[in-house]
Amino acid sequence: MKLLLRFCFFSLLLFSTSLQAQKIAVLHYNGGGDWYSNPTALPNLVAFCNTYLKTTIQTKIAEVIPESSDLFDYPYIHATGHGNILFNDTEVENLRTYLLSGGFLHIDDNYGMEKYAKREIKKLFPNKDLISIGTDHPIFKGKYTFSKGLPKIHEHDGKQPQAMGIFNEGRLILLFTYECDLGDGWESPEVHNDPQEVREKALQMGANIINYAFLN
DSSP states (O other), X not given: OHHHHHHHHHHHHHHHHHTSOBOEEEEOOBSSOOTTOOTTHHHHHHHHHHHHTOOOBOSSOEEEOTTOGGGGGOSEEEEEESSOOBOOHHHHHHHHHHHHTTOOEEEEEOSSOHHHHHHHHHHHOTTSOOEEXXXXXXXXXXXXXXXXXXXXXXXXXXXXOEXXXXXXXXXXEEEEEESSOHHHHHSOHHHHOOOHHHHHXXXXXXXXXXXXXXXX
16 A cells, blocks of 8 residues: 555656656765765756757756655656665665656766675665666667667776666666766766767767656
8 A cells, every 4th residue: 555655646746747847866875975976967967868858857956865755756866976875774665665666766886886786776676686788678779879788988997888777567667887987977078088979978878868767
C-alpha cells in the first residue's frame, strides 16, 4: 500500500511537471565524498537540453538528501564525487521507493567513487545485479547516436568507459557511469580546458540520459 501511494504521488508530480518547468537535482549524500563536485556541470547540461531538446528544465539545480520526500519532485537525480558515498537504512528505503516508483538516479564516478557506489547500489537492490548496458539501449540512440557506447571524456586508469545499470521491469532506473567522467565534460570550458568536440560529446550523451529519464 505504501509503495502504491508513493507511485500515485510520483505520477501526479510527473504530470504536474509536464505542465510547467521541469526540475532536476543533485544528490547530497553522506559518507564524506565531495557530492558537490562539478558545480557548473548540471547548469550547462540543462542549458544544452533546453536549447537542443526543447526541454523546459529549471536552470537552478536543487540539492536533495536521500531520505527526503523531495526526491519525488525530480524525474532525474544526479550523484557524483571522488570518494565515499553512504546510505543509511532510511535513505535506502526512500531511494529504492523513489526508483521503483518511476524515478531515475544517475551516479557518475568522478574518479575514486566506484567501490563505494557499487557497495551502496547493492544495498539498494540486493536481489538485482548491476549489469553492463548494451549499445542498443535507448540512452545511446536518443537524439544523438553513440554506436560505441559511452564517450571517453577524461583518461584515468586506461580503462574503457562503462555504463552499468539496474533495471526494473525492463526500465533502466539507476545508471552508473565509470571511467568516462561525463560530469567533467559538462563543466564550463575553462574548468578542465577540454576540447570543444569532447565537451560536445559529453553534453550530447547527457542529453540522451536526461531524455530517457524524462520519457521512460
